[in-house]
Amino acid sequence: MKNLTLTLAAAAAIGLAIPAMAAGDHCDADMAAVDKAMATAKLSDGDMAKVKAARATAEEMHTAKKNEECEAALKEAQKLLGIKDAHGH
Numbered sequence: 001m002k003n004l005t006l007t008l009a010a011a012a013a014i015g016l017a018i019p020a021m022a023a024g025d026h027c028d029a030d031m032a033a034v035d036k037a038m039a040t041a042k043l044s045d046g047d048m049a050k051v052k053a054a055r056a057t058a059e060e061m062h063t064a065k066k067n068e069e070c071e072a073a074l075k076e077a078q079k080l081l082g083i084k085d086a087h088g089h
Contacts, residue, residue, distance in 0.1 A: 027062045027070040031055065034074060037081040051077045
């Protein structure tokens with residue numbers, strides 16, 4: 001019975017960790033896409049400043065393991081850069 005409890009607890013922990021890791025991977029991929037698009041973007045100075053601010057916020061949120069906030073910050077940058085959200089969020 002004790003082994004079953006430990007097995008179930010481990011499975012639950014893994015089940016919770018996988019989506020969190022996947023969200024982190026989304027942030028990495030999204031930040032890379034924003035970085036790549038920024039290199040060739042033809043935006044106004046104001047829009048580029050917004051993109052850079054959103055990207056910086058995303059980096060802070062990613063570092064703090066706040067993946068939902070990271071993705072939310074990147075949405076604005078993606079919109080301004082014309083990047084389609086590949087994750088359907």
